[in-house]
Amino acid sequence: MTFLLIVIGTFVSEDATCIATGLLIQRRQVGVIAGILACTSGIYFGDLGLWAIGRLFGRAALTWPSAARRLSHERVRDAAQWVERHAAGAIVGSRFLPGTRVVLYVVSGVLRLPVGVFALWSLIAALLWTPTLVLLTAALCDAFVTRVTPIFGAAVWSQMLAALLLVLAMRQARSLADRDRRRRIAARLARWSRWEFWPMWLFYFPVAARIAWLALRHGGLSTITAANPGMPDGGLVGESKSEILKRLPAEWTIPSVLIPRGDIAARQTRLCALVDANAWSLPLILKPDVGQRGVGVRLTRTWADINAYLTAVRDPVVAQPYHPGPFEAGIFYYRMPDSVRGRIFSITDKHFPVLVGDGRSTLEELIWRHPRYRLQADTFVARHRDTLQRVLDAGERFPLAIAGNHCQGTLFRDGRHLITPALEERVDDIARAYTGFFVGRFDVRYSDIEAFKAGRDLAIVELNGVTSESTNIYDPDGTLRNAYHQLFKQWAIIFAIGAANRRAGEPGSPLRRLVVLVRCHLISEAPFPISD
Numbered sequence: 001m002t003f004l005l006i007v008i009g010t011f012v013s014e015d016a017t018c019i020a021t022g023l024l025i026q027r028r029q030v031g032v033i034a035g036i037l038a039c040t041s042g043i044y045f046g047d048l049g050l051w052a053i054g055r056l057f058g059r060a061a062l063t064w065p066s067a068a069r070r071l072s073h074e075r076v077r078d079a080a081q082w083v084e085r086h087a088a089g090a091i092v093g094s095r096f097l098p099g100t101r102v103v104l105y106v107v108s109g110v111l112r113l114p115v116g117v118f119a120l121w122s123l124i125a126a127l128l129w130t131p132t133l134v135l136l137t138a139a140l141c142d143a144f145v146t147r148v149t150p151i152f153g154a155a156v157w158s159q160m161l162a163a164l165l166l167v168l169a170m171r172q173a174r175s176l177a178d179r180d181r182r183r184r185i186a187a188r189l190a191r192w193s194r195w196e197f198w199p200m201w202l203f204y205f206p207v208a209a210r211i212a213w214l215a216l217r218h219g220g221l222s223t224i225t226a227a228n229p230g231m232p233d234g235g236l237v238g239e240s241k242s243e244i245l246k247r248l249p250a251e252w253t254i255p256s257v258l259i260p261r262g263d264i265a266a267r268q269t270r271l272c273a274l275v276d277a278n279a280w281s282l283p284l285i286l287k288p289d290v291g292q293r294g295v296g297v298r299l300t301r302t303w304a305d306i307n308a309y310l311t312a313v314r315d316p317v318v319a320q321p322y323h324p325g326p327f328e329a330g331i332f333y334y335r336m337p338d339s340v341r342g343r344i345f346s347i348t349d350k351h352f353p354v355l356v357g358d359g360r361s362t363l364e365e366l367i368w369r370h371p372r373y374r375l376q377a378d379t380f381v382a383r384h385r386d387t388l389q390r391v392l393d394a395g396e397r398f399p400l401a402i403a404g405n406h407c408q409g410t411l412f413r414d415g416r417h418l419i420t421p422a423l424e425e426r427v428d429d430i431a432r433a434y435t436g437f438f439v440g441r442f443d444v445r446y447s448d449i450e451a452f453k454a455g456r457d458l459a460i461v462e463l464n465g466v467t468s469e470s471t472n473i474y475d476p477d478g479t480l481r482n483a484y485h486q487l488f489k490q491w492a493i494i495f496a497i498g499a500a501n502r503r504a505g506e507p508g509s510p511l512r513r514l515v516v517l518v519r520c521h522l523i524s525e526a527p528f529p530i531s532d
Helices: 002-012 014-026 032-062 065-070 073-085 087-094 101-110 115-140 143-152 155-175 179-193 205-217 221-226 241-246 264-277 303-312 363-369 373-383 421-432 449-453 480-503 511-523
Strands: 257-259 284-288 298-300 317-321 327-334 343-351 354-356 397-399 411-414 439-446 459-464
Touching: 002 014, 002 032, 014 032, 014 115, 032 101, 032 115, 087 101, 087 115, 087 179, 101 115, 179 363, 179 373, 205 221, 205 480, 221 480, 221 511, 241 317, 241 459, 257 264, 264 303, 264 317, 284 303, 298 303, 327 421, 327 449, 327 480, 343 421, 343 480, 354 363, 363 373, 421 439, 421 449, 439 449, 439 480
Parallel strands: none
Antiparallel strands: 257 317, 284 298, 284 317, 327 343, 327 439, 343 411, 354 397, 439 459
16 A cells, blocks of 8 residues: 555655655665655656657647747757657756756657657666665665764764765855856766767667677677687687788788887887888877777877887887878678678768867867867866867867777767778778688778779778777767667677678687686776877
Protein backbone atom coordinates (compact mmCIF):
# COMPACT_ATOMS: atom_id res chain seq x y z
CA MET A 1 0.00 0.00 0.00
CA THR A 2 2.81 2.41 0.89
CA PHE A 3 4.52 1.64 -2.42
CA LEU A 4 1.36 2.55 -4.36
CA LEU A 5 0.85 5.75 -2.35
CA ILE A 6 4.41 6.88 -3.14
CA VAL A 7 3.87 6.19 -6.86
CA ILE A 8 0.64 8.20 -6.84
CA GLY A 9 2.32 10.96 -4.82
CA THR A 10 4.89 11.54 -7.56
CA PHE A 11 2.04 12.48 -9.92
CA VAL A 12 1.18 15.36 -7.56
CA SER A 13 4.70 16.54 -6.67
CA GLU A 14 7.80 14.59 -7.60
CA ASP A 15 10.30 16.44 -5.41
CA ALA A 16 8.04 16.59 -2.36
CA THR A 17 7.35 12.85 -2.66
CA CYS A 18 11.05 12.04 -2.99
CA ILE A 19 11.89 14.14 0.07
CA ALA A 20 9.06 12.57 2.06
CA THR A 21 10.25 9.11 1.02
CA GLY A 22 13.78 9.98 2.11
CA LEU A 23 12.45 10.92 5.54
CA LEU A 24 10.50 7.66 5.76
CA ILE A 25 13.66 5.74 4.85
CA GLN A 26 15.60 7.68 7.49
CA ARG A 27 12.99 6.72 10.07
CA ARG A 28 13.04 3.10 8.79
CA GLN A 29 9.37 3.15 7.90
CA VAL A 30 10.16 2.29 4.28
CA GLY A 31 12.96 0.17 2.86
CA VAL A 32 15.66 1.91 0.83
CA ILE A 33 15.17 -0.17 -2.32
CA ALA A 34 11.38 -0.11 -2.10
CA GLY A 35 11.31 3.66 -1.56
CA ILE A 36 13.68 4.44 -4.45
CA LEU A 37 11.90 1.98 -6.76
CA ALA A 38 8.48 3.49 -5.96
CA CYS A 39 9.67 7.06 -6.58
CA THR A 40 11.51 6.11 -9.77
CA SER A 41 8.54 4.16 -11.13
CA GLY A 42 6.10 7.00 -10.47
CA ILE A 43 8.38 9.64 -11.96
CA TYR A 44 9.14 7.52 -15.03
CA PHE A 45 5.51 6.72 -15.76
CA GLY A 46 4.67 10.39 -15.22
CA ASP A 47 7.32 11.38 -17.76
CA LEU A 48 5.91 8.92 -20.30
CA GLY A 49 2.49 10.40 -19.61
CA LEU A 50 3.73 13.90 -20.43
CA TRP A 51 5.13 12.63 -23.74
CA ALA A 52 1.85 10.84 -24.48
CA ILE A 53 -0.16 14.00 -23.81
CA GLY A 54 1.94 15.89 -26.32
CA ARG A 55 1.76 13.03 -28.81
CA LEU A 56 -2.03 12.61 -28.61
CA PHE A 57 -3.16 16.22 -28.42
CA GLY A 58 -0.23 18.33 -29.57
CA ARG A 59 -0.70 17.98 -33.33
CA ALA A 60 -4.32 19.04 -33.01
CA ALA A 61 -3.20 22.15 -31.13
CA LEU A 62 -0.80 23.01 -33.96
CA THR A 63 -3.75 23.22 -36.37
CA TRP A 64 -5.41 25.99 -34.37
CA PRO A 65 -5.42 29.22 -36.43
CA SER A 66 -3.37 31.17 -33.87
CA ALA A 67 -0.72 28.44 -33.72
CA ALA A 68 -0.68 27.87 -37.47
CA ARG A 69 0.03 31.56 -38.08
CA ARG A 70 3.09 31.50 -35.81
CA LEU A 71 4.45 28.03 -36.56
CA SER A 72 5.06 27.12 -40.18
CA HIS A 73 5.52 23.51 -41.24
CA GLU A 74 9.23 24.18 -41.79
CA ARG A 75 9.71 25.60 -38.28
CA VAL A 76 7.96 22.60 -36.73
CA ARG A 77 10.10 20.25 -38.84
CA ASP A 78 13.32 22.03 -37.87
CA ALA A 79 12.34 21.94 -34.20
CA ALA A 80 11.59 18.21 -34.44
CA GLN A 81 14.99 17.54 -36.03
CA TRP A 82 16.74 19.55 -33.31
CA VAL A 83 14.95 17.68 -30.53
CA GLU A 84 15.89 14.32 -32.06
CA ARG A 85 19.56 15.30 -32.51
CA HIS A 86 19.86 16.61 -28.96
CA ALA A 87 17.40 14.29 -27.24
CA ALA A 88 19.89 12.79 -24.81
CA GLY A 89 21.35 16.02 -23.46
CA ALA A 90 18.05 17.89 -23.46
CA ILE A 91 16.02 15.21 -21.68
CA VAL A 92 18.66 14.34 -19.09
CA GLY A 93 19.62 17.99 -18.55
CA SER A 94 16.04 19.16 -18.08
CA ARG A 95 15.67 16.81 -15.13
CA PHE A 96 18.24 18.95 -13.30
CA LEU A 97 16.97 22.36 -14.53
CA PRO A 98 13.82 23.50 -12.70
CA GLY A 99 10.93 24.65 -14.87
CA THR A 100 12.09 23.02 -18.12
CA ARG A 101 11.08 19.38 -17.79
CA VAL A 102 7.29 19.50 -18.22
CA VAL A 103 7.46 21.77 -21.26
CA LEU A 104 10.26 19.78 -22.93
CA TYR A 105 8.61 16.39 -22.35
CA VAL A 106 5.26 17.54 -23.71
CA VAL A 107 6.94 19.23 -26.69
CA SER A 108 8.85 15.98 -27.35
CA GLY A 109 5.50 14.28 -27.81
CA VAL A 110 4.14 17.13 -29.94
CA LEU A 111 7.15 16.92 -32.25
CA ARG A 112 6.84 13.11 -32.33
CA LEU A 113 10.19 12.24 -30.88
CA PRO A 114 10.33 8.42 -31.21
CA VAL A 115 8.96 6.76 -28.11
CA GLY A 116 11.99 4.48 -27.83
CA VAL A 117 14.39 7.42 -27.75
CA PHE A 118 12.30 9.32 -25.23
CA ALA A 119 11.72 6.25 -23.04
CA LEU A 120 15.44 5.44 -22.90
CA TRP A 121 16.70 8.91 -21.98
CA SER A 122 13.87 9.76 -19.61
CA LEU A 123 14.60 6.48 -17.80
CA ILE A 124 18.29 7.39 -17.53
CA ALA A 125 17.33 10.85 -16.25
CA ALA A 126 15.01 9.37 -13.63
CA LEU A 127 17.68 6.87 -12.52
CA LEU A 128 20.21 9.68 -12.12
CA TRP A 129 17.90 12.12 -10.32
CA THR A 130 15.56 10.10 -8.11
CA PRO A 131 17.97 7.93 -6.04
CA THR A 132 20.20 10.98 -5.53
CA LEU A 133 17.40 13.13 -4.09
CA VAL A 134 15.94 10.33 -1.96
CA LEU A 135 19.26 9.20 -0.52
CA LEU A 136 20.51 12.72 0.17
CA THR A 137 17.30 13.45 2.05
CA ALA A 138 17.59 10.25 4.03
CA ALA A 139 21.22 10.91 4.88
CA LEU A 140 21.35 14.64 5.53
CA CYS A 141 18.09 15.71 7.16
CA ASP A 142 17.46 14.88 10.81
CA ALA A 143 20.27 12.33 10.73
CA PHE A 144 22.91 15.00 10.15
CA VAL A 145 23.09 16.25 13.75
CA THR A 146 22.83 12.73 15.14
CA ARG A 147 25.72 11.42 13.08
CA VAL A 148 28.09 14.33 13.58
CA THR A 149 27.47 14.84 17.32
CA PRO A 150 29.63 11.90 18.48
CA ILE A 151 32.58 13.40 16.63
CA PHE A 152 32.38 16.86 18.20
CA GLY A 153 30.76 15.86 21.50
CA ALA A 154 27.83 18.29 21.40
CA ALA A 155 24.93 19.05 19.10
CA VAL A 156 25.77 22.75 19.12
CA TRP A 157 29.09 22.07 17.37
CA SER A 158 27.26 20.01 14.77
CA GLN A 159 24.86 22.87 14.17
CA MET A 160 27.78 25.30 13.84
CA LEU A 161 29.39 22.99 11.28
CA ALA A 162 26.12 22.84 9.34
CA ALA A 163 25.94 26.65 9.39
CA LEU A 164 29.53 26.87 8.12
CA LEU A 165 28.74 24.51 5.27
CA LEU A 166 25.69 26.59 4.41
CA VAL A 167 27.80 29.77 4.31
CA LEU A 168 30.34 28.11 2.04
CA ALA A 169 27.56 26.93 -0.24
CA MET A 170 26.15 30.45 -0.43
CA ARG A 171 29.57 31.87 -1.25
CA GLN A 172 29.94 29.33 -4.02
CA ALA A 173 26.53 30.31 -5.36
CA ARG A 174 27.50 34.00 -5.32
CA SER A 175 30.63 33.18 -7.27
CA LEU A 176 28.38 32.20 -10.16
CA ALA A 177 27.71 35.89 -10.60
CA ASP A 178 31.18 36.11 -12.12
CA ARG A 179 30.80 36.23 -15.90
CA ASP A 180 33.83 34.11 -16.72
CA ARG A 181 32.83 31.44 -14.24
CA ARG A 182 29.29 31.34 -15.63
CA ARG A 183 30.72 31.03 -19.12
CA ARG A 184 32.87 28.07 -18.11
CA ILE A 185 30.06 26.31 -16.29
CA ALA A 186 27.70 26.87 -19.21
CA ALA A 187 30.26 25.44 -21.63
CA ARG A 188 30.81 22.33 -19.56
CA LEU A 189 27.09 21.77 -19.17
CA ALA A 190 26.66 22.27 -22.92
CA ARG A 191 29.06 19.39 -23.58
CA TRP A 192 26.52 17.03 -22.06
CA SER A 193 23.88 18.19 -24.52
CA ARG A 194 26.17 17.26 -27.42
CA TRP A 195 26.66 13.51 -27.56
CA GLU A 196 29.85 13.87 -29.63
CA PHE A 197 31.55 15.14 -26.44
CA TRP A 198 30.28 12.45 -24.08
CA PRO A 199 32.89 10.37 -22.23
CA MET A 200 33.92 7.33 -24.23
CA TRP A 201 32.71 4.90 -21.56
CA LEU A 202 29.20 6.38 -21.77
CA PHE A 203 29.00 6.72 -25.54
CA TYR A 204 30.37 3.25 -26.21
CA PHE A 205 28.18 1.39 -23.70
CA PRO A 206 25.58 0.33 -26.34
CA VAL A 207 28.38 -0.45 -28.81
CA ALA A 208 30.05 -2.71 -26.25
CA ALA A 209 26.78 -4.63 -25.89
CA ARG A 210 26.59 -5.00 -29.67
CA ILE A 211 30.20 -6.20 -29.84
CA ALA A 212 29.47 -8.79 -27.12
CA TRP A 213 26.54 -10.11 -29.14
CA LEU A 214 28.64 -10.28 -32.33
CA ALA A 215 31.39 -12.08 -30.41
CA LEU A 216 28.90 -14.73 -29.28
CA ARG A 217 27.63 -15.10 -32.83
CA HIS A 218 31.07 -15.36 -34.47
CA GLY A 219 32.97 -17.55 -32.03
CA GLY A 220 34.47 -15.10 -29.56
CA LEU A 221 36.03 -11.68 -29.29
CA SER A 222 39.33 -12.91 -30.71
CA THR A 223 37.60 -13.22 -34.09
CA ILE A 224 38.29 -9.56 -34.76
CA THR A 225 42.04 -10.12 -34.53
CA ALA A 226 41.79 -12.36 -37.59
CA ALA A 227 40.29 -9.51 -39.62
CA ASN A 228 43.78 -8.14 -40.35
CA PRO A 229 46.25 -11.05 -40.26
CA GLY A 230 49.01 -8.72 -41.49
CA MET A 231 48.80 -6.60 -38.33
CA PRO A 232 49.72 -7.74 -34.81
CA ASP A 233 46.41 -8.74 -33.18
CA GLY A 234 44.55 -7.27 -36.14
CA GLY A 235 45.47 -3.75 -35.07
CA LEU A 236 43.46 -4.04 -31.86
CA VAL A 237 45.81 -2.02 -29.66
CA GLY A 238 49.53 -1.44 -29.28
CA GLU A 239 50.42 -1.73 -32.98
CA SER A 240 53.52 0.05 -34.29
CA LYS A 241 52.74 2.97 -36.59
CA SER A 242 56.16 2.80 -38.22
CA GLU A 243 55.92 -0.92 -39.01
CA ILE A 244 52.50 -0.46 -40.59
CA LEU A 245 53.65 2.46 -42.74
CA LYS A 246 56.51 0.33 -44.07
CA ARG A 247 53.97 -2.13 -45.49
CA LEU A 248 52.26 0.54 -47.60
CA PRO A 249 53.41 1.84 -51.01
CA ALA A 250 56.00 4.57 -50.39
CA GLU A 251 54.62 6.83 -53.13
CA TRP A 252 51.34 7.24 -51.22
CA THR A 253 52.66 7.68 -47.67
CA ILE A 254 54.35 10.52 -45.85
CA PRO A 255 57.95 9.37 -45.22
CA SER A 256 58.75 8.36 -41.66
CA VAL A 257 61.60 7.15 -39.49
CA LEU A 258 61.58 5.43 -36.13
CA ILE A 259 63.60 6.73 -33.19
CA PRO A 260 63.84 3.81 -30.73
CA ARG A 261 64.42 3.89 -27.00
CA GLY A 262 67.91 4.77 -25.81
CA ASP A 263 70.19 7.50 -24.60
CA ILE A 264 68.73 10.94 -25.32
CA ALA A 265 71.89 12.23 -26.99
CA ALA A 266 72.07 9.11 -29.19
CA ARG A 267 68.43 9.53 -30.23
CA GLN A 268 69.00 13.16 -31.13
CA THR A 269 72.09 12.26 -33.17
CA ARG A 270 70.21 9.48 -34.97
CA LEU A 271 67.31 11.75 -35.91
CA CYS A 272 69.69 14.46 -37.12
CA ALA A 273 71.48 11.95 -39.35
CA LEU A 274 68.18 10.60 -40.73
CA VAL A 275 66.90 14.11 -41.50
CA ASP A 276 70.09 14.88 -43.41
CA ALA A 277 70.05 11.54 -45.23
CA ASN A 278 66.46 12.04 -46.39
CA ALA A 279 66.96 15.74 -47.21
CA TRP A 280 64.11 16.75 -44.88
CA SER A 281 63.67 20.24 -43.56
CA LEU A 282 61.95 21.52 -40.45
CA PRO A 283 59.25 21.48 -39.20
CA LEU A 284 58.82 17.81 -38.29
CA ILE A 285 55.90 15.93 -36.80
CA LEU A 286 56.87 13.76 -33.81
CA LYS A 287 54.50 11.27 -32.23
CA PRO A 288 54.63 8.07 -30.16
CA ASP A 289 55.09 4.93 -32.25
CA VAL A 290 52.35 3.35 -30.15
CA GLY A 291 49.61 5.82 -29.37
CA GLN A 292 45.89 6.39 -29.55
CA ARG A 293 43.50 9.26 -30.38
CA GLY A 294 46.17 11.78 -31.39
CA VAL A 295 47.90 11.78 -27.99
CA GLY A 296 51.42 13.19 -27.99
CA VAL A 297 51.44 14.52 -31.58
CA ARG A 298 53.72 17.53 -31.74
CA LEU A 299 54.74 19.91 -34.54
CA THR A 300 58.40 20.75 -33.87
CA ARG A 301 59.73 23.83 -35.63
CA THR A 302 63.23 23.97 -34.17
CA TRP A 303 65.87 21.53 -32.97
CA ALA A 304 65.26 22.84 -29.47
CA ASP A 305 61.63 21.67 -29.80
CA ILE A 306 62.83 18.28 -31.03
CA ASN A 307 65.29 17.84 -28.17
CA ALA A 308 62.64 18.80 -25.63
CA TYR A 309 60.23 16.25 -27.10
CA LEU A 310 62.76 13.41 -27.14
CA THR A 311 63.67 14.25 -23.56
CA ALA A 312 60.01 14.06 -22.48
CA VAL A 313 59.11 10.93 -24.47
CA ARG A 314 61.41 8.00 -23.75
CA ASP A 315 59.31 5.50 -25.73
CA PRO A 316 59.92 4.92 -29.46
CA VAL A 317 58.97 7.95 -31.55
CA VAL A 318 57.95 8.33 -35.20
CA ALA A 319 59.27 11.37 -37.07
CA GLN A 320 57.69 12.65 -40.31
CA PRO A 321 58.12 15.78 -42.41
CA TYR A 322 55.18 18.10 -41.92
CA HIS A 323 52.59 17.96 -44.71
CA PRO A 324 50.84 21.37 -44.77
CA GLY A 325 47.64 19.99 -46.25
CA PRO A 326 45.59 22.06 -45.79
CA PHE A 327 43.08 19.21 -46.00
CA GLU A 328 42.86 15.93 -44.12
CA ALA A 329 40.47 13.00 -44.40
CA GLY A 330 39.84 9.78 -42.54
CA ILE A 331 39.03 7.02 -45.05
CA PHE A 332 37.45 3.91 -43.53
CA TYR A 333 38.03 1.00 -45.90
CA TYR A 334 37.05 -2.67 -45.94
CA ARG A 335 37.31 -5.67 -48.24
CA MET A 336 35.63 -9.00 -47.72
CA PRO A 337 38.20 -11.81 -48.17
CA ASP A 338 36.21 -13.36 -51.05
CA SER A 339 35.67 -10.04 -52.86
CA VAL A 340 37.65 -8.85 -55.84
CA ARG A 341 37.51 -5.18 -54.84
CA GLY A 342 37.30 -3.32 -51.57
CA ARG A 343 34.97 -0.47 -50.65
CA ILE A 344 35.16 2.88 -48.91
CA PHE A 345 32.78 2.57 -45.97
CA SER A 346 32.95 6.26 -45.10
CA ILE A 347 35.09 9.39 -45.32
CA THR A 348 35.55 11.95 -42.57
CA ASP A 349 36.19 15.47 -43.80
CA LYS A 350 38.35 17.09 -41.10
CA HIS A 351 38.22 20.81 -40.35
CA PHE A 352 41.01 22.15 -38.15
CA PRO A 353 40.03 24.75 -35.54
CA VAL A 354 41.19 28.29 -36.33
CA LEU A 355 40.49 31.48 -34.39
CA VAL A 356 40.19 34.85 -36.11
CA GLY A 357 41.31 37.89 -34.09
CA ASP A 358 39.34 41.10 -33.63
CA GLY A 359 42.19 43.33 -32.44
CA ARG A 360 40.76 43.58 -28.91
CA SER A 361 40.29 40.14 -27.38
CA THR A 362 42.90 37.79 -25.98
CA LEU A 363 43.29 34.27 -27.27
CA GLU A 364 41.64 32.90 -24.13
CA GLU A 365 38.65 35.22 -24.47
CA LEU A 366 38.17 34.19 -28.10
CA ILE A 367 38.25 30.52 -27.16
CA TRP A 368 35.59 30.89 -24.46
CA ARG A 369 33.45 33.09 -26.69
CA HIS A 370 33.41 30.71 -29.65
CA PRO A 371 30.20 28.59 -29.74
CA ARG A 372 32.12 25.38 -30.48
CA TYR A 373 35.68 25.90 -29.29
CA ARG A 374 34.45 26.72 -25.77
CA LEU A 375 33.20 23.13 -25.54
CA GLN A 376 36.81 21.93 -25.76
CA ALA A 377 38.32 24.94 -24.04
CA ASP A 378 40.23 22.87 -21.49
CA THR A 379 42.16 21.19 -24.32
CA PHE A 380 42.94 24.45 -26.11
CA VAL A 381 43.82 26.36 -22.94
CA ALA A 382 46.28 23.65 -21.86
CA ARG A 383 47.82 23.51 -25.35
CA HIS A 384 48.30 27.28 -25.70
CA ARG A 385 48.83 28.21 -22.06
CA ASP A 386 51.88 30.33 -22.92
CA THR A 387 49.99 32.56 -25.37
CA LEU A 388 46.53 32.82 -23.79
CA GLN A 389 46.87 36.53 -23.04
CA ARG A 390 48.03 37.45 -26.52
CA VAL A 391 45.68 39.82 -28.37
CA LEU A 392 45.21 38.73 -31.98
CA ASP A 393 45.21 41.43 -34.63
CA ALA A 394 41.98 42.02 -36.52
CA GLY A 395 41.66 39.28 -39.13
CA GLU A 396 44.67 37.36 -37.83
CA ARG A 397 44.17 33.59 -38.03
CA PHE A 398 45.46 31.42 -35.19
CA PRO A 399 45.38 27.60 -35.58
CA LEU A 400 44.33 25.85 -32.39
CA ALA A 401 45.26 22.30 -33.48
CA ILE A 402 47.15 20.42 -36.18
CA ALA A 403 46.37 16.85 -35.07
CA GLY A 404 43.42 15.54 -37.07
CA ASN A 405 41.68 14.01 -34.08
CA HIS A 406 38.27 14.84 -32.65
CA CYS A 407 39.34 14.78 -29.01
CA GLN A 408 42.21 17.15 -29.88
CA GLY A 409 39.75 19.75 -31.17
CA THR A 410 39.30 18.98 -34.88
CA LEU A 411 35.77 19.23 -36.29
CA PHE A 412 34.64 16.10 -38.13
CA ARG A 413 32.18 16.26 -41.00
CA ASP A 414 30.63 13.49 -43.07
CA GLY A 415 32.70 13.44 -46.27
CA ARG A 416 30.56 11.19 -48.43
CA HIS A 417 30.63 13.91 -51.12
CA LEU A 418 34.34 13.14 -51.56
CA ILE A 419 33.82 9.47 -52.48
CA THR A 420 34.30 8.76 -56.19
CA PRO A 421 34.98 5.55 -58.15
CA ALA A 422 38.49 6.82 -58.92
CA LEU A 423 39.28 7.46 -55.26
CA GLU A 424 37.81 4.14 -54.20
CA GLU A 425 39.90 2.32 -56.79
CA ARG A 426 43.08 4.10 -55.66
CA VAL A 427 42.48 3.34 -51.98
CA ASP A 428 41.72 -0.28 -52.82
CA ASP A 429 44.98 -0.60 -54.77
CA ILE A 430 46.92 0.83 -51.83
CA ALA A 431 45.17 -1.43 -49.32
CA ARG A 432 45.69 -4.58 -51.40
CA ALA A 433 49.42 -3.85 -51.53
CA TYR A 434 49.44 -4.47 -47.77
CA THR A 435 49.28 -8.25 -47.49
CA GLY A 436 46.91 -9.32 -44.75
CA PHE A 437 45.04 -6.02 -44.44
CA PHE A 438 41.25 -6.00 -44.90
CA VAL A 439 39.67 -3.32 -42.72
CA GLY A 440 40.74 -0.07 -41.06
CA ARG A 441 41.08 3.69 -41.45
CA PHE A 442 43.61 5.64 -43.50
CA ASP A 443 44.36 9.14 -42.21
CA VAL A 444 45.30 11.11 -45.31
CA ARG A 445 46.52 14.64 -46.02
CA TYR A 446 46.01 16.29 -49.39
CA SER A 447 46.37 19.67 -51.09
CA ASP A 448 43.73 19.72 -53.82
CA ILE A 449 40.16 18.51 -53.43
CA GLU A 450 39.58 17.59 -57.07
CA ALA A 451 42.92 15.79 -57.32
CA PHE A 452 42.06 13.90 -54.13
CA LYS A 453 38.68 12.83 -55.51
CA ALA A 454 40.45 11.69 -58.67
CA GLY A 455 42.76 9.49 -56.61
CA ARG A 456 45.91 11.46 -57.47
CA ASP A 457 46.60 13.44 -54.28
CA LEU A 458 46.95 11.22 -51.20
CA ALA A 459 49.62 11.40 -48.50
CA ILE A 460 48.92 8.76 -45.85
CA VAL A 461 49.75 9.90 -42.32
CA GLU A 462 48.98 6.56 -40.69
CA LEU A 463 46.80 3.46 -40.94
CA ASN A 464 44.75 2.07 -38.06
CA GLY A 465 43.35 -1.43 -37.67
CA VAL A 466 40.20 -3.03 -36.29
CA THR A 467 39.66 -0.59 -33.43
CA SER A 468 39.71 2.45 -35.69
CA GLU A 469 36.42 4.32 -35.96
CA SER A 470 34.34 5.46 -38.88
CA THR A 471 34.82 8.94 -37.49
CA ASN A 472 32.25 10.70 -39.68
CA ILE A 473 29.79 9.73 -36.94
CA TYR A 474 31.01 12.77 -34.98
CA ASP A 475 29.53 15.20 -37.49
CA PRO A 476 27.58 17.60 -35.22
CA ASP A 477 24.71 17.61 -37.72
CA GLY A 478 24.32 13.85 -37.40
CA THR A 479 22.01 12.09 -34.97
CA LEU A 480 22.91 9.72 -32.18
CA ARG A 481 20.75 7.06 -33.80
CA ASN A 482 22.67 7.29 -37.07
CA ALA A 483 25.99 7.18 -35.20
CA TYR A 484 25.05 3.94 -33.48
CA HIS A 485 23.62 2.52 -36.69
CA GLN A 486 26.92 3.14 -38.47
CA LEU A 487 29.06 1.78 -35.64
CA PHE A 488 26.91 -1.35 -35.40
CA LYS A 489 27.30 -1.86 -39.15
CA GLN A 490 31.05 -1.24 -38.95
CA TRP A 491 31.54 -3.85 -36.22
CA ALA A 492 29.34 -6.35 -38.05
CA ILE A 493 31.66 -6.00 -41.06
CA ILE A 494 34.78 -6.43 -38.90
CA PHE A 495 33.45 -9.61 -37.29
CA ALA A 496 32.32 -10.97 -40.67
CA ILE A 497 35.80 -10.42 -42.14
CA GLY A 498 37.46 -12.00 -39.10
CA ALA A 499 35.14 -15.01 -39.25
CA ALA A 500 35.82 -15.48 -42.97
CA ASN A 501 39.58 -15.34 -42.40
CA ARG A 502 39.28 -17.84 -39.58
CA ARG A 503 37.46 -20.25 -41.86
CA ALA A 504 40.35 -19.79 -44.30
CA GLY A 505 42.85 -20.87 -41.61
CA GLU A 506 43.85 -17.63 -39.85
CA PRO A 507 43.80 -18.42 -36.11
CA GLY A 508 43.68 -14.89 -34.67
CA SER A 509 45.01 -14.08 -31.20
CA PRO A 510 43.97 -16.01 -28.09
CA LEU A 511 41.58 -14.29 -25.72
CA ARG A 512 44.09 -14.35 -22.87
CA ARG A 513 46.53 -12.30 -24.95
CA LEU A 514 43.81 -9.74 -25.73
CA VAL A 515 43.01 -9.32 -22.06
CA VAL A 516 46.68 -8.69 -21.27
CA LEU A 517 47.03 -6.23 -24.17
CA VAL A 518 43.99 -4.20 -23.21
CA ARG A 519 44.93 -4.23 -19.53
CA CYS A 520 48.45 -2.98 -20.28
CA HIS A 521 47.04 -0.29 -22.55
CA LEU A 522 44.58 0.94 -19.93
CA ILE A 523 47.13 1.15 -17.13
CA SER A 524 49.85 2.67 -19.30
CA GLU A 525 51.00 6.03 -17.96
CA ALA A 526 53.49 7.06 -20.63
CA PRO A 527 54.39 10.75 -20.11
CA PHE A 528 53.28 12.04 -23.51
CA PRO A 529 53.34 15.82 -23.97
CA ILE A 530 50.22 17.79 -24.80
CA SER A 531 49.32 17.36 -28.46
CA ASP A 532 49.41 20.23 -30.95
